[in-house]
Amino acid sequence: MPKKMLIDAAHAEETRVVVLDGNKVEEFDFESSARRQLRGNIYLAKVTRVEPSLQAAFVEYGGNRHGFLSFNEIHPDYYQIPHADREALLREAEEEDDDHPPAGAVDDEAEAAATENLGGGDDDDEVDEEIARRRQRLMRRYKIQEVVKRRQIMLVQVVKEERGTKGAALTTYLSLAGRYCVLMPNTDRGGGISRKITAVTDRKRLRGIVTDLDVPPGMGLIVRTAGAKRTKAEIKRDYEYLSRAWGNIRDTTLHSIAPALIYEEEDLVKRAIRDLYDKDLEGIWVEGEAGFREARDFMRMLMPSQAKKIQAYRDPTPLFVAHRIEDHLAQIYSPTVPLKSGGYLVINQTEALVAVDVNSGRATRERNIEATALKTNLEAAEETARQLRLRDLAGLIVIDFIDMDEAKNNRTVEKTLKDCLARDRARIQMGKISAFGLMELSRQRRRTGILEGTTHICPNCQGAGRVRSVESSSLAALRAVEMEALKGGGEVIVRVPRDVSLYILNHKREFLTRILRGHGLFVSVVIDEALAHAEHEIDRVSNVPHEVDRSVEAPEPAGYADVEIDDAALDQDDEQAEDEEDQDEGGEAIAVAPAADEGAAPRRA
Structure with missing residues (x-):
C-alpha cells in the first residue's frame, strides 16, 4: 500500500510527524516548543x-x-x-x-x-x-x-x-x-x-x-x-x-x-525528512506555511531531485483529521490496545520496566486453545513492536504472552517479533520466551515518550492510578489527629476534602470527643476543596489544654448526648423553640465537643 508522510506544523507550540502505511500509523514523532529535544x-x-x-x-x-x-x-x-x-x-x-x-x-x-x-x-x-x-x-x-x-x-x-x-x-x-x-x-x-x-x-x-x-x-x-x-x-x-x-x-x-x-540538532521537520524519508514514500504533506517552507528548503539542499514530493496542505479540514489520524493518536494515551481477533494488550509503564500483558479477550474463533493462543500471540507480537515505536517505550520491557504448550509455537512468536523489531531505528536486545511465558527485551531510548512529554502526574493519585477510599482517608486523618494529641492538649484545625469531613462528622464524632476528654485537644474539622482526595492538613492554633467535666458521660456513637427534658419545657412558646433550632444550624467548620452539664449540642467554630 502507498506510504506517505504527514507533518502537522500548524501550531508553533507543537509539531507532529506521522508516517502512514495505507491507513496504519507506522511512525510517530512529536516535538514541543516548551520541551525541545x-x-x-x-x-x-x-x-x-x-x-x-x-x-x-x-x-x-x-x-x-x-x-x-x-x-x-x-x-x-x-x-x-x-x-x-x-x-x-x-x-x-x-x-x-x-x-x-x-x-x-x-x-x-x-x-x-x-x-x-x-x-x-x-x-x-x-x-x-x-x-x-x-x-x-x-x-x-x-x-x-x-x-x-x-x-x-x-x-x-x-x-x-x-x-x-x-x-x-x-x-x-x-x-x-x-x-x-x-x-x-x-x-x-x-x-x-x-x-x-x-x-x-x-x-x-x-x-x-x-x-x-x-x-x-x-x-x-x-x-x-x-x-x-x-x-x-x-x-x-x-x-x-x-x-x-x-x-x-x-x-x-x-x-x-x-x-x-x-x-x-535539527528540529523535528528536518529530522523527519533526514531520518524517515525513503523512496517508497509517495509524498510529504505539510500543514502550516512556515513548516512547509522549512521542509521544502531543506529537501532542496539535501536531495534536490526529491523536492517535488514536498506538498503544502491548505485544506480547511486539518491534515490529521482528514486522514483520521487523531483517533489513532488518542489510543496512545490508553493502556489498552485492541487486537484484530478480539484480544488486547495492556501496557503499563513503571519506574523499573514496561509490562505488556497479552489477553485473549473475545478471541474464541479458533478450533482449540493452542490455536487461539498462537493467533493472539502473533497479533500481539506485531502490535507490540508497533507500540514500542509509537510510544517510544524504552528500557527493560517484559511481554507476558499467553501460555502455549508446543515449543515450536513459541519459536514462531519469537521470529515474528524479531522480524517486526528489525524495522525499529532504536537498538534492541531480545531474549526468548521463558517457561513462564515471559519475554524480556531492552530498547534504546531515542526521545522523550509521548506520555512523559505531554502529561504530568495526577494531583489526586500522585501517579499511582488509584486513590484511597473515603473511609481510609478519614482514618488516616484521625490517626494524624491522635498523634497530634500525644503532643499535648490545645486546639487544632483539621482540613480535609468535603466527603472526608462528612464521613468524620457522621461516623467519628465519638472518636473526636474521646480525644478531647482524654487529651484536652479540641478539634475543628474544616472543609478544604483545594485538597486532593486523600490529603489532609493539621494546624495547631493553641497549646492550652481544654478542661472537660469528666463526670459527664461521653455521647452515644451518633454524636448526640441523651438529654432529660422537664415536662415544663413542653409548655414553652414556639418562638423560643425556633431560636434554639436556629442555633443548631451550622456552617462548614464544626468543632466537636463532649456533652456539657446542660446537655449542650456540638459547638460551632
Missing part, C-alpha cells in the same frame, strides 16, 4: 565536580541540571597529562587500530553473516561500538581524578535526554548525522560502511567513494544505510554539508564562553 546538541561546558566513586564528572552545560559525563566518554585530548604522554597514548591507539581494522575494512562475507544476529539501531550507533574498545583501555590506565580537573572546559554532546531527577548524559566523542553519512570530527577511524548494508558489491563501491572523499586525519566517516544505492555526488554533497557544519561549530566555539550552546 537536547539529544544531539553540542555545548561548551565546564566541569563542576569530579566524582572518583562514579568515575565520572558533572558538568555545567546550560541545561536544567548538571550533565553526567562518564570517564569512558572523555576523549584523551582532554586529559591533563604531559604532551609526550598523550602523543605516546595516541600512537599506541593507532598501532592497535592497525591490528583491529575498522568496520569498513572487515571481510564482506563475514560482515554480512554478522548482520543476521543484529537487532534494530541507527547507523550512528555504530560510532559507540567502534571506539568502545579504545575507551576501555584508557580507563584501565588512568583514573578520572588523575586526568580531569574542576573548572576544565570541554566540548560535549548530549547522548541521552534529561529524565526525572537525572541530568542529561554527555560525551566528548562528537558525531554529526547527515542523510547518508555520519561524521565523527574527533574520532580517527577512517571510513566505514553501515553493517546493515550487506551486499558485497555495494560495500566495495561505497568504500571506494569514501576513500576518494579524502577524510582528514583525526576524523571518521560512516556511510549510513540510506546511502547504499546513492551516487558518489550525493554522498559527497552530504559529506561536504557535514564538514561545513563542523567548521561552523569550531568557529562558534572559539568565540564562546562556557557554558554555551554551540550547535543545535
Whole structure:
C-alpha cells in the first residue's frame, strides 16, 4: 500500500510527524516548543565536580541540571597529562587500530553473516561500538581524578535526554548525522560502511567513494544505510554539508564562553525528512506555511531531485483529521490496545520496566486453545513492536504472552517479533520466551515518550492510578489527629476534602470527643476543596489544654448526648423553640465537643 508522510506544523507550540502505511500509523514523532529535544546538541561546558566513586564528572552545560559525563566518554585530548604522554597514548591507539581494522575494512562475507544476529539501531550507533574498545583501555590506565580537573572546559554532546531527577548524559566523542553519512570530527577511524548494508558489491563501491572523499586525519566517516544505492555526488554533497557544519561549530566555539550552546540538532521537520524519508514514500504533506517552507528548503539542499514530493496542505479540514489520524493518536494515551481477533494488550509503564500483558479477550474463533493462543500471540507480537515505536517505550520491557504448550509455537512468536523489531531505528536486545511465558527485551531510548512529554502526574493519585477510599482517608486523618494529641492538649484545625469531613462528622464524632476528654485537644474539622482526595492538613492554633467535666458521660456513637427534658419545657412558646433550632444550624467548620452539664449540642467554630 502507498506510504506517505504527514507533518502537522500548524501550531508553533507543537509539531507532529506521522508516517502512514495505507491507513496504519507506522511512525510517530512529536516535538514541543516548551520541551525541545537536547539529544544531539553540542555545548561548551565546564566541569563542576569530579566524582572518583562514579568515575565520572558533572558538568555545567546550560541545561536544567548538571550533565553526567562518564570517564569512558572523555576523549584523551582532554586529559591533563604531559604532551609526550598523550602523543605516546595516541600512537599506541593507532598501532592497535592497525591490528583491529575498522568496520569498513572487515571481510564482506563475514560482515554480512554478522548482520543476521543484529537487532534494530541507527547507523550512528555504530560510532559507540567502534571506539568502545579504545575507551576501555584508557580507563584501565588512568583514573578520572588523575586526568580531569574542576573548572576544565570541554566540548560535549548530549547522548541521552534529561529524565526525572537525572541530568542529561554527555560525551566528548562528537558525531554529526547527515542523510547518508555520519561524521565523527574527533574520532580517527577512517571510513566505514553501515553493517546493515550487506551486499558485497555495494560495500566495495561505497568504500571506494569514501576513500576518494579524502577524510582528514583525526576524523571518521560512516556511510549510513540510506546511502547504499546513492551516487558518489550525493554522498559527497552530504559529506561536504557535514564538514561545513563542523567548521561552523569550531568557529562558534572559539568565540564562546562556557557554558554555551554551540550547535543545535535539527528540529523535528528536518529530522523527519533526514531520518524517515525513503523512496517508497509517495509524498510529504505539510500543514502550516512556515513548516512547509522549512521542509521544502531543506529537501532542496539535501536531495534536490526529491523536492517535488514536498506538498503544502491548505485544506480547511486539518491534515490529521482528514486522514483520521487523531483517533489513532488518542489510543496512545490508553493502556489498552485492541487486537484484530478480539484480544488486547495492556501496557503499563513503571519506574523499573514496561509490562505488556497479552489477553485473549473475545478471541474464541479458533478450533482449540493452542490455536487461539498462537493467533493472539502473533497479533500481539506485531502490535507490540508497533507500540514500542509509537510510544517510544524504552528500557527493560517484559511481554507476558499467553501460555502455549508446543515449543515450536513459541519459536514462531519469537521470529515474528524479531522480524517486526528489525524495522525499529532504536537498538534492541531480545531474549526468548521463558517457561513462564515471559519475554524480556531492552530498547534504546531515542526521545522523550509521548506520555512523559505531554502529561504530568495526577494531583489526586500522585501517579499511582488509584486513590484511597473515603473511609481510609478519614482514618488516616484521625490517626494524624491522635498523634497530634500525644503532643499535648490545645486546639487544632483539621482540613480535609468535603466527603472526608462528612464521613468524620457522621461516623467519628465519638472518636473526636474521646480525644478531647482524654487529651484536652479540641478539634475543628474544616472543609478544604483545594485538597486532593486523600490529603489532609493539621494546624495547631493553641497549646492550652481544654478542661472537660469528666463526670459527664461521653455521647452515644451518633454524636448526640441523651438529654432529660422537664415536662415544663413542653409548655414553652414556639418562638423560643425556633431560636434554639436556629442555633443548631451550622456552617462548614464544626468543632466537636463532649456533652456539657446542660446537655449542650456540638459547638460551632
